[in-house]
Amino acid sequence: MKMPKQGFWRGTLVLTGSALAAKLLGALFRIPLTAQLGGAGMGCFGSAYGLFMPLYALLVTGLSTAVARPAAALQGNPAAAGRLLTTARRFALAAGLGGTLAAAGLSGVFLKLTGSTPEALPSMLALSPAVLLCCLSAVERGFREGQCRMEPTALSQLAEALVKLIAGLTLAGLWMRRPPAFLANYSPAAAGACGAVTGVTLSTLAGWLVLLRREPEQPPVCGTLPADSSAPLRLILQILIPAALSALVTELTALTDLLTMQRLFSRMLAENQTAFYALVQLSRTVPPQDAPAFVYGSYMGLAVTVAGLVPNLAAMPARAVLPCTAQAWESGDRQTAAAYARQVLSLTLMAAVPAGCGLLVLPDGALQFLFAGRLAEIRAAAGALRYLVPGMVCLCLTVPAFSLLQAAGRADLPVKLMLPGAAVKLAGNLVLLPVMGTAGAALSTSISYGVILLCALHAMQGVFGCRMLLPGSLVRMLYGGVLCGASAWLCYTRLNCLLPQRAAFLAAVAAGVGSYVPALRLSRPAADKSPKQSSDRFGEKSVYKRNVI
16 A cells, blocks of 8 residues: 655654654753762763764764665666665664774773773763664664655654653663662762663664554655665765764764863862862862762753753754755755745744843753752852853854755865864863863853854855845844843842742743843834845845855
């Protein structure tokens, strides 16, 4: 029985909805996990992810697209589709096994290289099989997406997020109280972190198994691939390698923090313990031998997690417009593509500004709302969160900017644009960490993302032929953001003494949103131009340049 082909918008809606649900479930996992494990446990958890994510970026990111594109282009030859899928599965199996063995074998070396606590070793080993499972899932998702079947990917993402939430939190709590025999010599926090990453590995297994379930009979996907057996692999690698390099460069920010923070903190602690505790606002209840991992875990588990909510929330309004941009560009309508690109960035900024301004003025309030009871971790992370927020707002714009450049056929630009940002991040960490502690890592991150965003906007102006962020719209949103932050701060400071902390914070959020929306509406121009009216308001000549860098 033939399954009717999904429409473009239906597929986009399905993937957008599943991605949104997965992001929300991911936040529901990460926030209570941090409250459960504390700074020391999140240090182990973050070290495990620090090794996993570069391998994931290199082997998994881009694999779905690398399979989906040739699968979508196949027309007329059923054998070609089967050969493509078989080759992709074999490649995923080989690459995934290699990545898993590398993650397990390099764990000890990675611990010494980063100066991480040896208690993170079980978490690293428990997470290593996820590399193989993610590779296998990426192939199955990509092939079905190429056939315009988005439901399998959506169900797989939801299953993965649900299992991670349930199994991760359950095993973390259980193993903290009653660690298994192989974790008997480790602290409760390390055992809990190992339980959490074991739940993550089980979630990737669940996501893969959902993709393998028997589906209704599908019409054969056909194609015109050459008979040469190496052709499918060449097609996959041609798309995978640029995407993998881009993703790997993107992970350099987190990897830089892992490589520098704990090692520098250990050195600073050895030189002057009192000065180090004062610099990073660390409670004296934390023993010196646990201090570097505790501070790193507090920074990653609290500050980075909360700041990361800004890009996740801001990306959703513009997600549905991205496919329109790609479609317009592919059809040759450069003018409409440029207008849609502006709309993507404007929608993203519209959501990012109030969230960023709120966190900028109430970092302590947000951390206390999400992690009540973790006073030592909040004290160590609050200052860093304030410095991290501007960078997250820049990241909100950078992610869709890179997607737009890729949609315009310039997949090489994100890799080139990330490299100067990574260099700025490394130099900033080396200079600022000894002076500012975790706030220095946060400030170097914000500067790095700011540099990347400026480069991306300049590149987009060359590719699309017009300015992407119009000063009028930018000033209008910043004006609304200032009112949002001021309203939230005033409301919170007045009510925090009268109401419970969480009630006061929710009231502050409502006050901020309540002032932001009217401010945008009142300062809105009388008539906004439609996507078709994409000529630049400032008289810039629209010239579509393909070669920027």
